[in-house]
Amino acid sequence: MCRIGAIKSKNYIHPCKALQLMQSQQKGHDNSGFAMVMQDLGGIFEAYKDLPTLSMACTDEGLKIAEDILHEAGFRRVLQWVPETFPSNDLDIIAMPNYVFETFSYPRSYNKASVKEKEELLLDMRLKMRKALEPEERGFVYSFWPDVVTLKEIGDPKDIGTFFNLWQEDGKFSAKVITAQCRQNTNYDIVRYAAHPFFLQGYTALANGENTFYQKNKEIQAKLHRGYIGFESDSQCFLYTLHYVHRQLGWPLPYYKHVVTPLPFDELSKRDDAEQLRAIRQSLANLELNGPNTVIGVLPDNTLFTCCDAKKLRPVVVGRTDDTVVISSEVCGINEILPDRAWNTDIYPNEREIVMIDDSLEVVRWKQ
């Protein structure tokens, strides 16, 4: 079973916290990988919050292809950070030759472009690079977005941490929101893209569980948006539905819950908003989730949230202090990094709620 975790803080935090959060839960996952998305970046990226950062693992050839694509489109590199790695035969990691984190300025022709236009451009560029790097696995483009860095690797999370020297806290590499997960998917072939968290246009999602409506979700999502591709994992569907409901349809987050775990018809028909809820349920029946799962998601405004399947078949707990909120599959992870919190204020979300945390760390429990 997957274990998932997320940290949101008022202060910039180092990824070692995410490793600690996940390490204590290692008995619950199979130590086959580590993936994280960092949002609201500090350290060396703090000065470039409005400019897109490319997160990529690739070969030398792949790096050249990707950079050529961006240069041709008019992007100019303003920052490059290549993490120092510490390879060793003792480490369980299947590393790629290069790990690239580069920040770019937009093409000049986009000087007066709207935010929306820029966002569409960034997606198009990422899809183009991904496609170009796919032959012979020349590279994996995880994200190309402002204020976001993504790292995914196959191997033992502890060793991956050692390889990238992530156990050592420093001021260079930090963020206010970090989501992490420690396993490669088991449903399908192991590919780097298949490890959650998944990221698309400011939205991040990771999940602990199973999506037994994967085929239904996949078949409809594949036609809904050009960015809904890959489907290497059934958990990608969680992200695409979030993106579709919140960004494409423009509905507030609570409606994500109504889409993925709609109320039974009996309950729904007794409500004042029965008409709207029924319309949503019937029009988005193919985006419903079945099976046991807990989802953690991040919105473009860095709101962090979690919700569960309709029968609450997967665990999740939310712990907090004044300056940090942690969401974790198991409470031992929270105990590790927030040992002094008031544990009796921990929240164990039920099957009908979304727990949302905004930038002021106000925790909102919204009941479906």
Added chain:
Amino acid sequence: METIKIHDTTPNDLPWKIVYDASRCTLCGSCVAACSFRAIEPKIEKRRMVFSEGDLPDPRARFSAVPVIKQVNSLKNYCRGCGICEKVCPNDAIRPVRNPDTRHPIVTRCIGGDSIKRGGRKNLTGSTRTLDQLRVGRISQMTDPSLDAQRHTFDMLAPFGRILPAKDLPLAVGPDGKLTTTGQAPPVNWIYPVIIGDMSIGALSWRMWEGVAMAVAYLNEECGLPVRMCSGEGGVPVRLLKSKYLKYLILQIASGHFGWNRIIKAMPDMVEDPAGVLIKIGQGAKPGDGGLLQAQKVAEHIMAIRGVPKADLLSPPNHQGLYSIEESVQKMFLSFNAAFKFRVPVAIKVAASATSVSVFNNLVRDPYNIVGGFFLDGIDGGTAAAHEVSLDHTGHPIVSKLRDCYLAAVQQGRQGQIPLWAAGGLGKTGDLAADAFKMICLGANGVFSGKLILQMAGCVGNDMGRCNACNTGLCPAGITTQSPALAHRLNPERVAENIVNYFLAMDQELKKMMAPIGNSSLPVGRADALVAVDQAVANRLKIQYVC
């Protein structure tokens, strides 16, 4: 010695022979009275008995006249094998036996000069049913646990009505962050995924129809199962039209438009909307053929409901005046949508055909969003009356066609917008839950069944040519007849009870199918839950082959 008259009809020309044991018969007459086909009659047989009395052989003959039951040698009153004689005989003295050497298909045509007509179902037997080559093979066990059919709740409803894609919904976010409705969307009713198929009140006896209607009301009001029944073509009793139970009824209009005059006249007095309107274009059991209600079944109450004289009632094979799919959408759907002020979903029923996907695509792409369901009816279903050649040799199996339509919708990202309902031999083995579940996994929103409902009621016919006399008006079970004497054989309360109990059992069984795949709502299109034990079937349906 009689001269051989080779052209005389004798029992060995007929599909069934009566086996009669005079030594067990008490001559009570029950069998003769019960045979609705007049296929047996009392007769006197001349018997010769040779006997000898005394010590030495002294053979003498004695003739006697013995009353017996004999099969009628007639192509009009031939035995249908219904077995009612056997059912009523207190001494097991009589029964029909299938005649494998029958010349019936030939002699009937030779003598009658007319096509053979019958009711019932397809008689051809072929390879193993496709649905029996499918298994629910994706079992939830570890990371995704199975559900508990007894303990968990399941939401087993299916849509009837046009469903808009989310981006076209008339919804807007209000100032409080809640979605509000800004316009009108097509009506959609969520109903039980098994509809009681369209069987008209002319085809069925009034007692049968009453039994079905009672069962539907009971299932809704007492059992919480929102089962709907379709009226079939031929109208509805006015009392029902004006009652609150109309909401459980899907009104059908077919090419004969029978009964619609009465329905339209009742509209001002309706206290509930009907559950839907189903426009019947074609029927799977006799594709290309229209409805046929023979004059012998047009009883007085049928004449009243339909507004017709006593005559053969033929619905034309097609809707006169409709020349294209587009036209049908515009004319027919719009007029029925408008008739009920756009509150009642309107769907279409067609016979499965090699061209079904084109028709479906046309409807899916209609810009008016008014087609509220695609009812696809395959071969293997039943009918009250049809030409035998149609029953046996025309039609298209339902399984691959339903899958084709679903995948055509998937290809366009339009799955679910026009709900797919499938029929045609479903529940043929008596197990409708399994068939329905598999069809749902292949992409159906729900299924409909007529023939099986008759069997629940007590129909003695089967797929091997037993009875199948629904067209004659002489139904021995009182189901498809308008003869008062025959109809009274049927107890409407028992009909209702049987149907209710079957649905309750089926409901349990559907849950038992959903639990192991870990789904609490219907797995429409979840073909990944199915595996096929036949490679060709797997390829055709795009599911996993297993061996």
